[in-house]
Amino acid sequence: MSKMRILLTGGGGMVGRNLLEHSEIGEFEMLAPNSRELDLRDFGAVQSYLQTHRPDMVIHAAGKVGGIQANMREPVGFLLDNLDMGRNIVGASRQAGVKRLINLGSSCMYPRNHSEALGEDMVLKGELEPTNEGYALAKVVTARLCEYIMREDAAYRYKTLIPCNLYGRHDKFDPAHSHLVPAIIHKVYQAKQCGQRSVEIWGDGSARREFLYAGDLADAIVRAITQFDALPDVMNVGLGFDYTINEYYRAAAEVMGYDGEFVHDLSKPVGMARKLTSIERQQAWGWSARHDLQSGIEQTYQFYLQVCR
Secondary structure: OOOOEEEEEOOOOHHHHHHHOOOOHHHOEEEOOOOOOOOOOOHHHHHHHHHHHOOOEEEEOOOOOOOHHHHHHOHHHHHHHHHHHHHHHHHHHHHHOOOEEEEEOOHHHOOOOOOOOEOHHHOOOOOOOHHHHHHHHHHHHHHHHHHHHHHHOOOOEEEEEEEOEEEOOOOOOOOOOOOHHHHHHHHHHHHHHHOOOEEEEEOOOOOEEOEEEHHHHHHHHHHHHHOOOOOOOEEEEOOOOOEEHHHHHHHHHHHHOOOOEEEEEOOOOOOOOEEOEOOHHHHHHOOOOOOOHHHHHHHHHHHHHHHOO
């Protein structure tokens, strides 16, 4: 019996590489072209690739990603690149007759400054966070396109997973491009190596964030492949609880053996005060994350030591 053939976009990114490392991924025939082999911004190239390889399923995990600094610095690129990649792979998949697709969205799609857990029906129900609005708009459009295709033809099942913030192996640790947790690991490591007795935190550190270890998202995606019919059309993937930024710094310092202090720069932007996803659909589907904060940071730190020092 032949294996299911799956086209994975973004196979060289953090989500894609964690998925390709999953212990059960060998059950499938994975196609994971890099951006040189398949430029998702080129609709004709995407059409040709799909017609040639005829995958049974597409997983769209590609994207131009970055932290607050990168999003504020390059809003045009974050909007256009992600919009082109999303609409091209979804539209070309439909044209090629690919009936099953898993689209990776982002919790940035949700309204800003909402204190309660964010449910899947809250997309477009409020103002987006300005510091990453371009990226969020592109993700919203791609998710809506998946919904519209299913609405027009029920034979097509194009489903969207909305992960909370992610960190883990194969993350970006360069401060110019990194998200919160890898940036913390890099800053604390540099402070420890240089003998610095303090590390700066943007804002007062009270903002709350939900970060999922990327290996856990990979596990959820593998389950989504095997349990596709039971998967909701749109579903958050997260922890269902969060930590303050100060708590992330303290957890990293404990894992890394740093005993200095933290100082706060109140002039710096911090984004949303809180962004927590509701995991009611995820729980009903029967999946939960395996890593706690300490074990996730430990594995990420070990990867950092391998590739960055």
